[in-house]
Amino acid sequence: MPERRIGVPQIAHWPEMRLDSVCELISRGTAPAYVDDSPIRVIGQRCVREWGFDASATRGHDPRALNVLRAKTGDVLLNSTGAGTIGRSCVFGEVGDFVVDSHVTILRPALAKINPRWMEMLLRSPWGQRYLEAHCFTGSTNQVELSRSELVSTVVPVPPVAEQRRIAEVLDAVDHQDAMLEACLKKKEVIVGGLISSLLDSVSSVESELSSFLSGPPKNGYSPVEVDNWTGVKALGLSCLTPRGFRPVQLKNVPSGDSRNRAAMLANGDLLISRANTRELVGLAGIYRDVGAPCIYPDLMMRVTTSAQCLPEFLELQLLEGRVRRQIQAMAQGTSESMVKINSRTVMELRVRIPELAEQRRILGIVAAARSEVESLYQERQRLRLLKQGLADDLLTGRTKVA
Structure with a gap:
């Protein structure tokens, strides 16, 4: 080799x-x-x-x-x-x-x-x-x-090993702060998750197929070959859909002149669902938020467009909640647990409870207030990780010496 x-x-x-x-x-x-x-x-x-x-x-x-x-x-x-x-x-x-x-x-x-x-x-x-x-x-x-x-x-x-050790000590100190923030974030998310489950359990609407609340079948994205240089167009990686919703943690540069990008171009507020991953992660959903450049979604995701009777933010709550997550995981198919799939039909056949718009807005208002502290912790952790990445780059290249 x-x-x-x-x-x-x-x-x-x-x-x-x-x-x-x-x-x-x-x-x-x-x-x-x-x-x-x-x-x-x-x-x-x-x-x-x-x-x-x-x-x-x-x-x-x-x-x-x-x-x-x-x-x-x-x-x-x-x-x-x-x-x-x-x-x-x-x-x-x-x-x-x-x-x-x-x-x-x-x-x-x-x-x-x-x-x-x-x-x-x-x-x-x-x-x-x-x-x-x-x-x-x-x-x-x-x-x-x-x-x-x-x-x-x-x-x-x-x-030299001694220099490696000193570098490790610096990064471990930052990692310790990161781990404390992560632990605090997880606790807050458990509390908010319990609140969301309670709110959704209180919905008295009749359970129906999700297809009743969509304007059409979900559509797969497009996955061009990634390029190293900035082109002005980004593509989401699968890791952008997390148990917490959309997070722009994996963005790729893709060719800007590909005409197939057009159908997969994202708009702020689009609801996305992953259609392939491990059984634990398949079917994660998130509301896309602008990443500062034109952005497309990959073939391993689907875009879901709700009808006028369903707010996309409320459907995101449903899709990430335990009852609907269990449906998705049970319906996913594949020969290996490391890569199972769902499709458009799977999504449309999910059983959900969607209340009137006023009730959706009321629940979303409560959730937004509860999530604000979680979001603040998340942003603090992201700032720390950016600092850590810059520090790691300096140490990795030898640009900065550790005394």
């Missing part, structure tokens, strides 16, 4: 080494044997989050199952399948017995050569993410996999 390097612009001109020469292990996990109650916990893709490792998303593993891959403190966990989640990474540091499933790859650094935090920072950087997508992801958009053979031959910059 030819060697390729992550294209970090090196101001410090550190030496470079292949990943397999600085790692004791690079291996994907195995298919788990789930049980309801076990001290052995399975690490899946949901555990590898933007802000770090989430132990609450683990599941029990049968102690009798053999040939498992156990995670150790300092391992770098890399999501290895699934559009929208592949390429996400974190450093594992939990106490206990944890194994990884077949959708997660462990990179175990040789600590005498490379610091886990440095390695994870490389993978998470814009240069690392572009590299993984260009060289290490294989398969179609419906079933993307991480190629181990390409990953192990990747060449990375390796500064």
Whole structure:
């Protein structure tokens, strides 16, 4: 396999080494044997989050199952399948017995050569993410996999270990603030989620098919090939639809002269639904908000247009609420849990309760007031992450030295 390097612009001109020469292990996990109650916990893709490792998303593993891959403190966990989640990474540091499933790859650094935090920072950087997508992801958009053979031959910059350690300490301090904000945000969201469920449960309208409240069938978007340079036109990535609604966290540059962009061009207030993802994430919905440039939505999303009897913001609440989410997950189909699909018919057949417009507006008003504090916390966290990204870029290139 030819060697390729992550294209970090090196101001410090550190030496470079292949990943397999600085790692004791690079291996994907195995298919788990789930049980309801076990001290052995399975690490899946949901555990590898933007802000770090989430132990609450683990599941029990049968102690009798053999040939498992156990995670150790300092391992770098890399999501290895699934559009929208592949390429996400974190450093594992939990106490206990944890194994990884077949959708997660462990990179175990040789600590005498490379610091886990440095390695994870490389993978998470814009240069690392572009590299993984260009060289290490294989398969179609419906079933993307991480190629181990390409990953192990990747060449990375390796500064002195002492300098790596100092850089890690700086980033860990920022990560600690991030984790505290994330924990506070999750608590507030649980409270607001309970309020939304209570409000929707109070709706006395007759349950009907969603098709009764749409002006037509949902329409798929368009996915042109991403380009590196700014063209004036953006495309949403699948990660923009979250359990919290729309978040512009994954925007791609796409060609501006493609006539097929026109049908997928978004307008402020459009309601979108993901039509392919893991079973946990498929069917997430969100109201698109302007991102500062013309923007299209991809083939893995559908645009839903409501009739005059239904406000799109109210339908978004319904689609993200547990009862309707369970319908979506039950109706999604696919040969692998890492990529299941819904279609236009699935959406139209969903059973929803849509009250009169006045009641929709009343509920939306209560929810908006409750969400304002959540949004403030979210914006504070985003500002911290932008600061962290700028700091990481300076440290990664050697532009800024750590004393």
